[in-house]
Amino acid sequence: QKEVEQDPGPLSVPEGAIVSLNCTYSNSAFQYFMWYRQYSRKGPELLMYTYSSGNKEDGRFTAQVDKSSKYISLFIRDSQPSDSATYLCAMSASLYTGNQFYFGTGTSLTVIP
C-alpha cells in the first residue's frame, strides 16, 4: 500500500467552478502537508504548505488538513484555465534533513474556458 493515495482523475471543470482535490494517507506521523502544481513538461512548484490540522487560505486556494481522518484537501475557487495542471500532494513526518516527503500520484485538472 502506498503511503499516500490520490485520485489521478482526470478532472475536467468549467471555468469559474470550485475544484476539490483530495489525498488520503496511512502514516499517522505525518505532520507537514504540501500541495504542488505541475504544468506539462515542467517540474512541480509549491502551492501551499500547512502544518498539522486546520485550514490555510491563499487567494483562490484553500488547503485543509484533517489528521483524525488522515485526509487532506485543496480547494480552488473561481477556477481559471491557467489552473489546468497536475496537482500533487506531499507530506512528511518531519522538517529535518533526511526525512523525505511522500508524494501522491497527482490529479490531472483541466479547466475549460
Place this chain on the structure above:
Amino acid sequence: DTAVSQTPKYLVTQMGNDKSIKCEQNLGHDTMYWYKQDSKKFLKIMFSYNNKELIINETVPNRFSPKSPDKAHLNLHINSLELGDSAVYFCASSQEQGIGYGYTFGSGTRLTVV
C-alpha cells in the same frame, strides 16, 4: 536566472548504455535530491545529499550512482540502462531547516531507453 537547472532536458539512448544527468542549483540550498517520476506521475525519491554528504539512499539499483562535487551540484550517473529506467528524473533542492518552504524542482530530464 534558473534556480535549479538540469541537463539534458531530453535523453534518448539504447539499452546497455551509460549516461549522466547533471543538476545545479544557485539558491544556496544545503540539500539536493533526485526524484524519479514514472508514467503515472508518481514521484519517488531516489537520493538526497546534504552538503555533499549522502543522506537518503532509497532502494534503487546500484546502477544508479549520485555524485555531489559541491553543495550546488548533484549529478546522477546510470550504468547499463534498462527499458524500465525510462521516466522523468527531477532534481530538487531545499534549505536544510526550511523544508517547510518545500523543494524547488528543476524542469526534469525525460529519459527514454530504447
